[in-house]
Amino acid sequence: MRQLDSPCILALGSFHPRPINVSSLSVMAKSQKVETRLIHADHEFADDHIGPAISVSTTFRYPEIGRGEWRHVATGWDNLRPNRHFYSRETVATSTRVETILGDLHGGYALIYSSGSAAAFSVLVHLGPKRIALRDGYSGFHHIVGDYRRINPNLKVIDLDDELCSGDLIWLETPLNPTGEVRDIVHYVRKAHAAGAKIAIDATLAPPPLQNPFKCGADVIVHSASKYIGGHSDVLAGVAVVRSEEAWRDLWNIRLNLGNNAGSLESWLLLRSLRTFSLRISKQSKNATQLATWLDQISKTPRGKTFDGTPGGTIRRVWHGSLQSKKKFDPTVQHEGGFSATFGILMENAFYAQRLPESFKLITHATSLGGVETLIEHRIHSDEKDDARLLRISVGIEDIEDLKADFRLGLNAIFYFG
Numbered sequence: 001m002r003q004l005d006s007p008c009i010l011a012l013g014s015f016h017p018r019p020i021n022v023s024s025l026s027v028m029a030k031s032q033k034v035e036t037r038l039i040h041a042d043h044e045f046a047d048d049h050i051g052p053a054i055s056v057s058t059t060f061r062y063p064e065i066g067r068g069e070w071r072h073v074a075t076g077w078d079n080l081r082p083n084r085h086f087y088s089r090e091t092v093a094t095s096t097r098v099e100t101i102l103g104d105l106h107g108g109y110a111l112i113y114s115s116g117s118a119a120a121f122s123v124l125v126h127l128g129p130k131r132i133a134l135r136d137g138y139s140g141f142h143h144i145v146g147d148y149r150r151i152n153p154n155l156k157v158i159d160l161d162d163e164l165c166s167g168d169l170i171w172l173e174t175p176l177n178p179t180g181e182v183r184d185i186v187h188y189v190r191k192a193h194a195a196g197a198k199i200a201i202d203a204t205l206a207p208p209p210l211q212n213p214f215k216c217g218a219d220v221i222v223h224s225a226s227k228y229i230g231g232h233s234d235v236l237a238g239v240a241v242v243r244s245e246e247a248w249r250d251l252w253n254i255r256l257n258l259g260n261n262a263g264s265l266e267s268w269l270l271l272r273s274l275r276t277f278s279l280r281i282s283k284q285s286k287n288a289t290q291l292a293t294w295l296d297q298i299s300k301t302p303r304g305k306t307f308d309g310t311p312g313g314t315i316r317r318v319w320h321g322s323l324q325s326k327k328k329f330d331p332t333v334q335h336e337g338g339f340s341a342t343f344g345i346l347m348e349n350a351f352y353a354q355r356l357p358e359s360f361k362l363i364t365h366a367t368s369l370g371g372v373e374t375l376i377e378h379r380i381h382s383d384e385k386d387d388a389r390l391l392r393i394s395v396g397i398e399d400i401e402d403l404k405a406d407f408r409l410g411l412n413a414i415f416y417f418g
Helices: 007-011 034-040 093-106 116-127 139-148 185-194 245-258 264-274 277-299 350-358 400-416
Strands: 109-113 131-133 156-158 168-173 198-202 220-224 238-242 315-318 342-347 375-378 390-394
Touching: 034 093, 034 277, 093 109, 093 238, 093 264, 109 116, 109 245, 116 139, 116 198, 116 220, 116 238, 116 245, 168 185, 185 198, 238 245, 277 315, 277 342, 277 400, 342 350, 350 375, 350 390, 350 400
Parallel strands: 131 156, 131 168, 168 198, 198 220
Antiparallel strands: 109 238, 220 238, 315 342, 342 390, 375 390
16 A cells, blocks of 8 residues: 655645555555656566557457366456456456556556546446536536436536535546636545545546646546547547545446447557656646746737737736636645646637637647647637637647747737738
């Protein structure tokens, strides 16, 4: 058993999250940094291939039992640490390696799914809440809750700040999509556990090492792995991470029965991506913090004035964790590794919001986030309830001065030429 240390735990005061079991870690591995563990945490499943092999086989040869004896072919087989594979809906080599690395990264037990939505739905089935407390965030999860009600019609949805009861579930998305605002995990962990409720964190916009909700006492962590964990805009997958082996095995059985596991090729793509994950997310976080600070200065520049060659009167507001007020809580404590590379800006009018994404040379107008390339999205195209002036920016790993230059080009274009 390994207790995770973090300033976030100190912020809990007298509240202490349950210890986290971490399997398959040697004494040496416990002292290794995250960059090293992302490459070597799956060493027990490695073979002669330096670059893990791609296998898309769905079924595997049974082991020979031998003459004169009878035993089941799966005798002694452990789905958490499989020494062989039988059918790809159960385990395959690449998915086992990905789950081992992601479990180690979070300090828990991870499972991967065909999408973030599949992971979220499976967590609902696993926890079976009487009520779900949530507010705003990814619109897709609200639709998932609606579908889950088909099999649990008595489920009620309440607000995050409503009074809780035993059997309830807080579903907290932080940072918040699409603005990137940081919510206080410790506050909601205290609220949930004091009432005998559970709390699941959708941490898609800021996976470890930026923040680790387990260090703040969360029960479950969910990611859309299509975003930062995949990081190359070429894989659709999801992740759920739990604290105990018992919870992992229950989720594994649910996944086996629902058949919503990630495919073999997708698992391989995730394994490839995890090797450079820390390098990518750190660069993206640094870029985004610098870009948000720069754009914030433009938002404070009045019309008729310029800042760094960029006209004021184009941007009304910028959201980002680094710009967030510390009056209620200090988001830097929760985000010990840096802030999300996704944030929102509010343009002065809907026309500017429509034109800016079409005025860049480098930055691409597209949905999704977390890839190595910088994307911008006029949010009204993905969620008709969003403000027509709202743009979401997913910052990539390009040079920050090149990104500023592209924004300077785009903002000048819409201001002077429309």
